[in-house]
Amino acid sequence: MSAIERLDPRRDMILIRERIERLLEAGADPQPSMTDLAQRDPLALADLVVGPKAICDAAWLGASLKHAETLESSLAPNGLYRRLVSLVPDLHEAVLSVAASRHPGASWLVELSRKTEGSRAGTIHLLATAGHPSFAQNCWAHAAAGHLPGLVSVAGETGRPEPAAALVAEGHLDAAAHAMVAALERAPDGPVVAMMAAAWGPDPVPVLKRALPHLRSKKVAVSLRQHCKGYPGFASLLDTIIKAMVNA
Amino acid sequence: MTLVAHLHGAPDRLPFVGHFRVARHAGPVAVAVAGKVSGRGDVQEAFRAARTVETALMSAPLQECTNRNDALSRIWDAIVAIDGCDLGAALGHDLVAVMAAQDESGMGITGPGLGGVWAWQSTELLPLVQGQHPLLGPPGRPERLGGVLTLDAPCSSVVAVAHDHPVPTLKLHGLARRCGVNP
Numbered sequence: 016m017s018a019i020e021r022l023d024p025r026r027d028m029i030l031i032r033e034r035i036e037r038l039l040e041a042g043a044d045p046q047p048s049m050t051d052l053a054q055r056d057p058l059a060l061a062d063l064v065v066g067p068k069a070i071c072d073a074a075w076l077g078a079s080l081k082h083a084e085t086l087e088s089s090l091a092p093n094g095l096y097r098r099l100v101s102l103v104p105d106l107h108e109a110v111l112s113v114a115a116s117r118h119p120g121a122s123w124l125v126e127l128s129r130k131t132e133g134s135r136a137g138t139i140h141l142l143a144t145a146g147h148p149s150f151a152q153n154c155w156a157h158a159a160a161g162h163l164p165g166l167v168s169v170a171g172e173t174g175r176p177e178p179a180a181a182l183v184a185e186g187h188l189d190a191a192a193h194a195m196v197a198a199l200e201r202a203p204d205g206p207v208v209a210m211m212a213a214a215w216g217p218d219p220v221p222v223l224k225r226a227l228p229h230l231r232s233k234k235v236a237v238s239l240r241q242h243c244k245g246y247p248g249f250a251s252l253l254d255t256i257i258k259a260m261v262n263a
Numbered sequence: 264m265t266l267v268a269h270l271h272g273a274p275d276r277l278p279f280v281g282h283f284r285v286a287r288h289a290g291p292v293a294v295a296v297a298g299k300v301s302g303r304g305d306v307q308e309a310f311r312a313a314r315t316v317e318t319a320l321m322s323a324p325l326q327e328c329t330n331r332n333d334a335l336s337r338i339w340d341a342i343v344a345i346d347g348c349d350l351g352a353a354l355g356h357d358l359v360a361v362m363a364a365q366d367e368s369g370m371g372i373t374g375p376g377l378g379g380v381w382a383w384q385s386t387e388l389l390p391l392v393q394g395q396h397p398l399l400g401p402p403g404r405p406e407r408l409g410g411v412l413t414l415d416a417p418c419s420s421v422v423a424v425a426h427d428h429p430v431p432t433l434k435l436h437g438l439a440r441r442c443g444v445n446p
Binding site: 155180212214215221246 | 272276277278279280281282283284297306307309311313314315317318442443445
């Protein structure tokens, strides 16, 4: 039940703020009151969520993510999600996930990812958009921003070839090789070598060689060997390595 | 005597789909081929097709070639002999290739599907073929190749754009990268 249903947002904002703060102190669910406010006055909701005197409470701000559409009608998405992350850094994963699902191809997500995820920048954005047509574009944007560990991580979690291709296209050869192996671990039949060649050039052997230190299982080495049949010199080198490998 | 050929990449996120490149030296003749096949097809399928072309080019019998024209002919025969099913969805009808051969008396350049060819020198690009020229024709694998451009003064590196390249001009800056040549 809303704790503010009898209050007028245009007149009673001080009271509304006090009631919500009291509600949160008591550990009650702020969602009914928030929904009530969102329906009656989206600007008042935006003021209490991301305004200069926003209520900095994790439960309150976490609940606000369900009203992202309403909040975006009052504030540009870029500023909205940036502000939410700055108000409650612990919520950054949830904020980034909502932002990425609502704006999968937005370029500002790249910088926001760096700001909030640090060394794993790009992971949340790319995982959230792995099934979206903007995924390749996003991989290229994060590669250009130098978000190498994030891209390698996404390659491993999704098995998709785009992270490795984006990394090699941006000249991050070691990370590209690492991402290639990670992708093959998840999806041994995926076209990661083909896509790297399509992004880099017809002779990707220098990149393929950089993958060797990352090969930790015979299964992945055999998979890579299958994809490299067209490069006889490298395939022969891999044959030698595979023979010496003991792990499955 | 070294000779290399390059095909400019497409203006795309994946510029080199289906690209292949081979350089060989046999006796008095040097041969270089660069091209693409199934360039608008599935990435994996195009990759396989391109490797198939490279394998065919590497195994073409050049040892007995006595001159550049003979070498070009054998290279083309090797390409024509590939089963169309191994060349992607278009069965090789979209093949683009710049083929160059050089011997002691000069150099010959030919190939299907080209939109322009340049001599790539260290400080400049010299147009060899542009506009309306018999060397520039449709892609594919005709039984017999069209004309051969003959150069008395050989150049060690040639670069071409495909017939469907949107801007048939080239800039020297960053050209290697745009041809898929990496340090």
